Amino acid sequence: MQLGFVSAILPDLSFEEIVQFASETGYDCIEIMCWPKGKAERRYAGVTHIDVTNFKPADAQRIKAILKGTGVSISSLGYYPNYLTPNAQEAKAVTAHFQKVIKASAMLGIGRATTFVGRDWTRSVDDNWPRFRKVWKPLIKLAEASKVRIGIENCPMLFTNDEWPGGKNLAHSPQVWRRMFKEFPSKYFGLNYDPSHLVWQHIDHVKPLWEFRDRIYHAHAKDVRLDQDRLDDVGILATPLQYHSPKLPGLGDVNWGRFFSVLGEIGYHGPVCVEVEDRAYEASLETRKAALRQSARYLRQYMP
Amino acid sequence: MQLGFVSAILPDLSFEEIVQFASETGYDCIEIMCWPKGKAERRYAGVTHIDVTNFKPADAQRIKAILKGTGVSISSLGYYPNYLTPNAQEAKAVTAHFQKVIKASAMLGIGRATTFVGRDWTRSVDDNWPRFRKVWKPLIKLAEASKVRIGIENCPMLFTNDEWPGGKNLAHSPQVWRRMFKEFPSKYFGLNYDPSHLVWQHIDHVKPLWEFRDRIYHAHAKDVRLDQDRLDDVGILATPLQYHSPKLPGLGDVNWGRFFSVLGEIGYHGPVCVEVEDRAYEASLETRKAALRQSARYLRQYMP
Amino acid sequence: MQLGFVSAILPDLSFEEIVQFASETGYDCIEIMCWPKGKAERRYAGVTHIDVTNFKPADAQRIKAILKGTGVSISSLGYYPNYLTPNAQEAKAVTAHFQKVIKASAMLGIGRATTFVGRDWTRSVDDNWPRFRKVWKPLIKLAEASKVRIGIENCPMLFTNDEWPGGKNLAHSPQVWRRMFKEFPSKYFGLNYDPSHLVWQHIDHVKPLWEFRDRIYHAHAKDVRLDQDRLDDVGILATPLQYHSPKLPGLGDVNWGRFFSVLGEIGYHGPVCVEVEDRAYEASLETRKAALRQSARYLRQYMP
Amino acid sequence: MQLGFVSAILPDLSFEEIVQFASETGYDCIEIMCWPKGKAERRYAGVTHIDVTNFKPADAQRIKAILKGTGVSISSLGYYPNYLTPNAQEAKAVTAHFQKVIKASAMLGIGRATTFVGRDWTRSVDDNWPRFRKVWKPLIKLAEASKVRIGIENCPMLFTNDEWPGGKNLAHSPQVWRRMFKEFPSKYFGLNYDPSHLVWQHIDHVKPLWEFRDRIYHAHAKDVRLDQDRLDDVGILATPLQYHSPKLPGLGDVNWGRFFSVLGEIGYHGPVCVEVEDRAYEASLETRKAALRQSARYLRQYMP
């Protein structure tokens, strides 16, 4: 396994600086954010550490040159928009951009792209399914052709009233994953497994590793703290941020020892990337860097 | 406290027969269903053991005569429609009917009416609020004038995709109750407390008794069994019947000893009515009667 | 479901007296022990409440006459020897006797016979398998022909050094049951499910009900108390009675509410028979009767 | 075992009436309060159902006559003052009265007397010891001579600031019991075991039964509910009623199934007497009687 981080937390640094920071801090890899340049639409989105819009072999050469000799690699190109948004124009644009992400990943020889499947959050899983099938068929074709494995993060993308009721990503539970992989059995379609989202959904966050062992292509190391006193007041029908908080690894309820224990046992040898979304560490670039240093110290006791 | 049951489970019996059954079985009281005559709209609804449509003093006399000497009383008149349904005509009709329920309760000298507050299930709690305020203001006025205390059951009325996402009753959590009672501080507006709905919402099902001790006007004794193995597959974003089952008291996860311990301690002296919605006991009238007998045996160890 | 008891605990009473006791105590049925007359080979064995050795239609008539009008029925004929004992002569004899049990059950119109599959306790499960296959093939054939469903109790029959290491009954875990039913898919071959034996094996004692819902033909209500302080001294490699004790229902670690909750949910409508093996109640006939009265009081809160 | 109750909860009834109530309610025995006539010094104290002050054979005959044929016996004569109070005059008086209790018990052929050892609550256990030794030596001598076994209840007698810091009874923990029985190994000196006091002391309330199996001469069935939310505010250094409440059996945290399971296993065949100190049931004689009826229903599921 390789320890990495998601570059979204360091939007103020350039690609070069991020690689440099990773190298100094003892990280093995980075999931690089590849949003199109422009204004972010939500917290942690809109970061562009590699611009894939007009990506050419020379760009790939430049990036490889920067990485060379640092001991740091790119675990994946990440882009997390909503392909199934009710806004048809937006849906078309983000789908087109993800195709560029896939192609850039191939050109860079990374072989992974990480994202969501999206969701029309006003509609049920069933009601989203026909559109999911239609939108994703060509994307998976492209992934196969490009030999790039797509890792779908299992975040429900449901936090506050803004995403109520359904959230902006269908892929939130083992039940849905099973249905997704039945729909598209392609080996280029899998998961970017993040245990933290399972915790607040009251799903065992380690058990699914056994069943989906062949579909885990990337992993996120984020934690969450569930506050039972708050849950006792609002219940699970409330919007999730009313009763839980995203935290650095070790500051929440994920059982990391058990997580890495089983992850190793199923033969996973890929990247595990720290995703920082802990508001207690967002004050400045320095505190965000400190968050990454602390996370590495914490996780290295469970990782080679 | 008095042990009772909700009459909805015995739709095939007349009022007289129900009273007779209660008396034989050792029940102290009954919550009598007062739906308008006609077709039920959902399971357990549409039962009419007292028809309040055109209720007159003579009707009240007849009912009192039936009860006399049986040792059985009526704990409340119950009617559980959706006053905030998007169907304006239906909303108007059910609201008008509830006014008749309140008046009948007053005429019978019961002093309690039990119901939901309703909800437009397609909209958030905030978005429902203005209409809630408008619809309930006159109902509470009537309750005050009639000296009938309204007990709102805390069932989210969310089971399957039919009620997704919001359910058909706003009053599902302590947070919402607090807001309701801030909106309407009237002493004629309170709760019909059912601990089982709190269990699957992952809310402590005993703790709220302390804060809302002055608002508990009626209580339901229903149980639910949470199946963690199923929850591990679907998570809390699934529709609730995918991971829990309504059960008879003692066959689920409610801690009845603790429930009655605190219920007694806060000075509650009112009715606790068994609500049978356990599919394992629905095969016949006889099995439904057996369910009520078993529930009484179980609960009497915790009640006077 | 019907509440019954295993007749082995009342060896000093005749069949008539047992039926009388059951009727007075509110039991619905009895599992009648049918050992061949003679000396018992171990505690709780060797009891003959119906002698099937030379069973004729007239015997069946006599038994039915005794039961008539008592409200008590026979849930099963029970006989629990070791068909796979290394002692070939004994194996032959007990197998022959079980055939008589099956035939008597058919003649009495009961349709159930309850037993173990046996085991050569000095050998592993795998090493026992060929003989299990050979011995049970004709027995299941006979059961099919007689339309008598065989319920195998899941007791490992391992208590002290006498049965070390393997115990005298192969059918001790879901893994083995699955293998048994793969070997013999006959609908006349199923389980006499006793949750208590799963408790000390550290197996969830309710979960298997879901998978084996179509194979549960009879059930035993026995409890066990696991003593962690003793287990902390000897560990699970010790003989089981060093760390647990058989107890009456309610005096051990079985979660009876959950057990009956799921038993009802899977549609089980058969007998549940109290099996008394609690040494604290063995002093006299009167204390053993008291054990059955207490068990009925305890279990009736969870049963119709 | 015999199910009984402590007569202190029914001060308004005469001895005859209490026996009558016990008989009707299905109780096997009663622990009879024998305070000297006069004003009670604290809640639940000062009750005189048998006046031992001037007890004569004729009194014993009268009492036996009342019991005859009722199926009810006296489990013990109870008197619970503070023999080690700093008030020397009071200490002398209560000690003298307990001698009368012992003698009356002998005359009635009961053979048990139940009480506390007392404590100067302003001083530590060590500082109380010399006086404990001195006061109890003659009492135990008398008990031996009278063949009356003394059962010391393990209540710390610490509730509010009135008994702060030490409480009015030394015998509160296994550590102290061991020291007591080392001091006085007499077989006429033992425990009146009440599991509830161990619960709020955070002592396993079943485990000590094993070590002290030969010293348990009487038992109380009382329950307590520990309120963790309150404990989280005040901690264990607060006076105990700030974080726990005495309750009827089944309405608190005692594990009654396990308690009776081990009680039976250690061979205890004596009385278990319900002690009602639950304020939710103190409103009237009728509610206190209801408390005893409910307690019997609850406990009979675990007792013969």
Added chain:
Amino acid sequence: MQLGFVSAILPDLSFEEIVQFASETGYDCIEIMCWPKGKAERRYAGVTHIDVTNFKPADAQRIKAILKGTGVSISSLGYYPNYLTPNAQEAKAVTAHFQKVIKASAMLGIGRATTFVGRDWTRSVDDNWPRFRKVWKPLIKLAEASKVRIGIENCPMLFTNDEWPGGKNLAHSPQVWRRMFKEFPSKYFGLNYDPSHLVWQHIDHVKPLWEFRDRIYHAHAKDVRLDQDRLDDVGILATPLQYHSPKLPGLGDVNWGRFFSVLGEIGYHGPVCVEVEDRAYEASLETRKAALRQSARYLRQYMP
């Protein structure tokens, strides 16, 4: 947050040496003990790393010079006597000395002084209150004038019979803290929060952070191991060291991940100082230094 340690564990080192050790070991700060020179009255007391008795600007300069460039700062000046001791002369002396501590803290620009409020351990909280109010009024005035925030450690100072029954510091529970801050709402009066003392008091050691978020001015990182087997023998009425042991962080029952998770979330940015009172590490200066090194390794996984 800054990681520090309490200097009391290194009495054999001079101030310069301690700063040097902190710097080498990766500590950010030190809570410096400022007892008056002389003989220690109890374990861990009586250490003088800065002598404030006759503290002058030149002393402050000298200290600042030593710190300069080391990366180490002083988190607070600490002095932990009993201001409310029954010994009036001692009380007067220690109060006078704490005034010098406050003034020195101001002169050094530290702005924090850490201590206890004290207690007459033979009397109840209520009985101590008038004197607490009288003694602390002028101290808080001085703190305000000096702009030095006082952090009261929440140690009950109750270990063995020496401090029985009340301990030597009133500030032991959230209930008492609330009363203290109601008495003195000054923003210069707050807590030196140590989670370990809450553990053995059976108080949630993280929950109070939410309510007292504006009062936490300093924190101690000490752990305790609660031994349930011992508690099962002696109960919570025993002196606390009979059932728990102070330990290094990570070797006890404090949930450090959750502690730092909430500490960060409430916006705490101050010092967290390791307090070593673990007897297993007291053999020599070298083992005590090793304790501080180990504690830093352990805590850094949860801290920036």
Added chain:
Amino acid sequence: MQLGFVSAILPDLSFEEIVQFASETGYDCIEIMCWPKGKAERRYAGVTHIDVTNFKPADAQRIKAILKGTGVSISSLGYYPNYLTPNAQEAKAVTAHFQKVIKASAMLGIGRATTFVGRDWTRSVDDNWPRFRKVWKPLIKLAEASKVRIGIENCPMLFTNDEWPGGKNLAHSPQVWRRMFKEFPSKYFGLNYDPSHLVWQHIDHVKPLWEFRDRIYHAHAKDVRLDQDRLDDVGILATPLQYHSPKLPGLGDVNWGRFFSVLGEIGYHGPVCVEVEDRAYEASLETRKAALRQSARYLRQYMP
């Protein structure tokens, strides 16, 4: 305490290389495997880092020279065969070899030898005892004469059907240890305590440290993960590897904080050696080295 590792995991390195690796990785000591040269009989066995077959003072000198100045010492000479195997010739050979191990340990001034007691796995503990007594008497004599303390590892040596039913080492539980030390009270006969084997035996893995505090001469740091889902299928009568997996420290169910907390408290100052048997780290020499690095990082947070 000293942190070490068991050399068996690095069979491809020479003694010099192992010492070098330990020194670089921050290990204080190594338990050196001393199997006779030749083919390994089972996984992790058969490793010879020091050949004691013909061990002479010059060999000792050479070894000491290699260690000199590295900061690394030898914690023990380890050899783990089965002295009680039914194969008499093998038993004789391995017993003879262990005598050489003891002598080499003495010559090297180490003073410890670590091993099993062995077991005829087809027979009960009782049946093995006479032979255990006979075989070990002379070995303990030799140990005493050589002043070498023998540490018996508490591994049951039961994994799969190969060692069924009894395993190849009697010393598996506190009950057996007590018996062993009663048999041989020699201070040269003690334990090589490995908490992981207690976990899957459902024995508290910390509690025995108190009782056996004077017998712990060496310790292994291995972890195991118990998989309840698998245990729910097979139960404790299955062979142990069906429901648990050996893992690196931190990746299993051992509570390391509590383990080291009590280990320190009982005054243990000896070696704690990481034993790597985690299949997820066995791919290559590099992954096995990584396992040792990770284990050191994990354990150092709990150790000086």
